[in-house]
Amino acid sequence: MTEVPDTGLQSTIKPGRVGRATETCWEFHMANASSIYRKALEGHQAPKKVLVKIDRVTKKFDETTAVDDVSLEIHQGEIFALLGGSGSGKSTLLRMLAGFERPTEGRILLDGVDITDMPPYERPINMMFQSYALFPHMTVAQNIAFGLKQDRLPAAEIDARVQEMLRLVHMTQYAKRKPHQLSGGQRQRVALARSLAKRPKLLLLDEPMGALDKKLRSQMQLELVEIIERVGVTCVMVTHDQEEAMTMAERIAIMHLGWIAQIGSPVDIYEAPVSRMVCEFIGNVNAFDGTVVEDLEGHAIIHSPDLAQKIYVGHGVSTSVQDKSITYAIRPEKLLVSTVKPENRYNWSAGKVHDIAYLGGHSVFYVELPGGKIVQSFMANAERRGARPTWDDQVYVWWEDDSGVVLRA
Structure with a gap:
């Protein structure tokens, strides 16, 4: 198990989440000791049952292809x-x-059906819309009960489920509002409670945070x-917000x-993005176009016109004889800035501080390289060792051999 602070509680960190999301998740749950214990960390989980199978689904609107031959599997209990x-x-x-649209081609299976x-209306699926779609003339309790009444459940069962949902979302005291x-x-929370009240096999969330301001989000x-x-329902969410997906989901499909x-x-x-498109879509990145000049099993050397020094990678990149063109991508938090010239033969470049953005916990240094390309480097503001570079300072950017990723597309 991954080591966590000794609080007397099991780790509540969801597998797969990283960075700020993981740290915030830990702090949030330590402040709420009544939180349920989450699933074991990645690598300690039993294989999950496939609940949703999307098999070569295509959707066309006249001549426009909106979804093109998509196949994927979603596991039971997963947030996807x-x-x-x-x-x-x-x-x-x-x-x-x-079920609001029918595929032009392909099949969708839920729990083997x-x-x-x-x-x-026949699918054991509920959807929470971005607008929440609450009935303005109904109370909180009546909104939650609406779908249950449509299903003609006994009054006692409806009342029991409504009370259960109110407790789940901590809205009992607001039932009559x-x-x-x-x-x-x-x-x-009310929209979520209404979606969960019917106990669906699958919960769909359409831009769930779209109507909220950043802090509340x-x-x-x-x-x-x-x-x-806590409910254990399988969930598929749609979002355009990378941070939201990274924070909430166990797995992500980039479309x-x-x-x-x-x-x-x-x-x-x-x-480990598989393409430049994915790399640039998720977070900030510095991308250098280059050519592989040496490619062996244990390392590769890349020349980029943006850099005076060559790039050394601690593994081979399997380029073909015909095509040696690649993109070398490195995240800003892994690109380091120093006023001292590196002694290494590879993986550095001289530059000048073009701009600095102070963002509280860290600052973003924009460094202009000799060829005019501007790269980003994140520097934690908690670090106070030595003098920090400032505007127009001559600096050096450098990185470790395993800090970047080589992309072919």
Whole structure:
């Protein structure tokens, strides 16, 4: 198990989440000791059952292909994110899961049952919309009870489920209020409670944080994850917000122009992107176009016109004889800035501080290289060792052999 502070509680860090999200998640749950214990860390989990299978699904609107031959599997109890920009096909795929759109080709299976042609009201699936879609004339309790009444459940069971949901989302004291009397975060909790009241096999979230301001969004991301995991429902969420997907999801599918560019944990996608598109879509990155000049099993050497020194990579890159062109990508937090010239033969360049952005916990240094290219470096403001460079200072940027990733596309 990964070591965590000795608090008397098991780690509540969800596997796959990294960086600020992981640290915030730990602090949030340590401040809320009543939180349930989360699943074991990655590598200590039993294989999960496949609940949702999307098999070669295509959706066309006239001559436009919105979703192009997509296949993926979603595990039971998983929070899975469809992440992409506008027009990527993520919302269309979510609507096909809900039954609001029918695939042009392919099949969708839920728990082994083909639901491709099943109408929405027959699917054991509920969806929480970005706008929440609460009935303004109904109280919180009445909104939660609405779907249960539509299913003609006994009154006693409806009341029991409503009370259960109110407790789950910490809204018992607001049961008689109407939506206009609630904050944005409270309305979101009510919408979630209504979606969970029918005990669906699959919960769909359409831009769940889109209606909230940034500060409330950060708080509600973790609260929403806690509630979903407490219930144990499988969840598919759609978002264009990279930080939201990295914080909430166990696995992410990056969608682009209707197809899936990469599926993986937040760590996989951030640290090992399969293409330049994925690399640039998730977080900030410094990308250097270059040519492989030496490629052996144990290392490779790359020449980039943006850098005076060559790039050394501690592994081979398997380029073909015909095509030696690559992109070398390195994240700003791994690009280091120093006023002292490195002694290494590779992996550094001279430069000049072009600009500095102070962001509280860290500063972003924009360094102009001799050829005019500007790169970014993140420097923690807690670090006070030695004099920090300032505007127009002559500096050196450098990085470790294993800090970057070589991309072919």
